[in-house]
Amino acid sequence: MKDIKTDVVKRLIIGIGNSARADDGLGWIFVNKIKDRLPDAFDYELRYQLQVEDSELICHYDTVIFVDATKASHASGFELKPCEIAEHYYFSSHAQNPETVVYLAQTLYEVQPKAYVLGISGKEWELGEGLSTDAELNLIRAIDHFISLDW
């Protein structure tokens, strides 16, 4: 089997969600807006759900940021935290969470990129495109903070 390349410093942002489900599209919209402003700073991927094979994808990167909408309320409108590896799994399906994807990368490929989870607070989750007013504000705050960091 081919070796996973780890000698190149690369950064990846994975937006998770569904833009047809109102604020569930926060992860995708975040990715598209960062891509417009920093087209060369990161590689970008969009996912409805994370899957097992994403563990192979992240092995090609030095830093990975998972961005998703969250129902949790944060004073800042978002939360950026390290993604701790965990042997968690979704019992019922093939969909995985970021912590499991990182865990699988380490277990299967012996690679552990620096990983972060950015959760942006949303309020509306029904069918429909476009963000709620609160989510729009939280998105702006998250982008401003993200851009200000030295990645």
Place this chain on the structure above:
Amino acid sequence: MSRKITIDPITRVEGHGRVTIHLDEYGQVKDSFFHIVEFRGFERFIQGHPYWEAPVLVQRLCGICPVSHHLAAAKAIDQIVGVDPENLSPTATRLRRLMHYAQIFQSHALHFFYLASPDLLFGLDAPVEKRNVVAVAVENRELAVKGITMRKFGQEVIKAVAGKKIHGILAVPGGVHNILSEAERDYFLDGKEIENIDTMITWTQEMVHFMRDYHLKNKKMLDEFAAFPSGHLGMVNDEGGMELYHGKLRAKDSEGRTTLPDVDTNDYQQYFTEATAQWSYMKFPYLTQLGRENGWNRVGPMARMNICDFIPTPLAEEARKEYFELAGKKMVNSTMYSHWARLIEMLHCAEEMKVLLHDPALLGTDLERTGVARSKGIGIIEAPRGTLTHHYEVDDKGMITRCNLIVSTTHNNDAMNHAVKWVADHVISRKGTITESMLNQVEVAIRAYDPCLSCATQALGKMALKAELYDHNGKLIDERYKD
């Protein structure tokens, strides 16, 4: 005291289903049902859309098998613009076939490695914390890495021809809109950046051998678990060989007698009727001449192995012969053989992909054909889960006025209900209490059919597990739940 057991929803399948098992006052199974409880209704809301939107819209039925819906719809829409399958350009046919084989390859890999392998590796009595792909990855690293790489290979092929791994677009009415460059083709042949098609064939052969050896050690379980007679339906080529993209419909009964003799796919309405039930959104197709009770068929890998005379690629054909030789019968009616058949089909698809990747016509530029417009189009393919039918009718402005979908999983509706009944009768009946193992075996039986409930009713759902015990008055007396 009569009771009712409910398993809701079923896990490690696509979509949302529920099982109820009704026991009489002696704890014996009276009845069982596999309910499909969500609904999206593409057949209805696609009406009023222009015909050319169909191949794009319908692939949103599903995130696992969008390619199958895309291609079945495209075959139907080809007819709307007056182009029959044999009149597509050689390049368009090859690109579509390449995409189709890649789809089956990656879909079967997903099912075997991610969903089914815990059942086979850890057994029917495995603790719940082991029944998942993470446990497979931890205990069988090489198997897991190969599984991921094989699924990725299929997805990369789809991306190369359709632009995206999921919901990409290749087909347009009368052909395809995209060419494959020599460099894109060589990516899958030279092995410089990814494992190449030869490695895919080698690894798939290893998996087939793994399953053969598993069969040798577990023949009794594979033979007996959820075994019951049924019809089998699939598509064959003009010589009777397995055909996955375009051929004729053939069905056989459980003993191998022909019940549908290689008929034109355009005539499917002459032979099939679709029944409904109050307790499920999923339809029940059956062969009209045999009636609702006896006319239903299994579809998918095991059925396709049963109805074809041979597989037209050498390694898969060798594996098919061994499969029947070790099974010791000419028709297999045992649910768990589906896993073995699925791997043999993966091998066939890998072999077909290799042939296509070496075919110069794959790189051609003659992409679209036109003909005299028609008001009706029917597209039938063998999707990963079985025979898939798309049927559209349009008005004189080209707007869709009627859509009928017979999705693979609906053909297996009766089969899955029989599989549940088998487990209820053989595992749960007269036992009194529900155990993890009992619940898991109900799901193992359903899971072997790789049902895509999202496709079958156009529903998407989150799957957890709920079991409830009711007395004969409908009072809940015991309950278990996991998510």
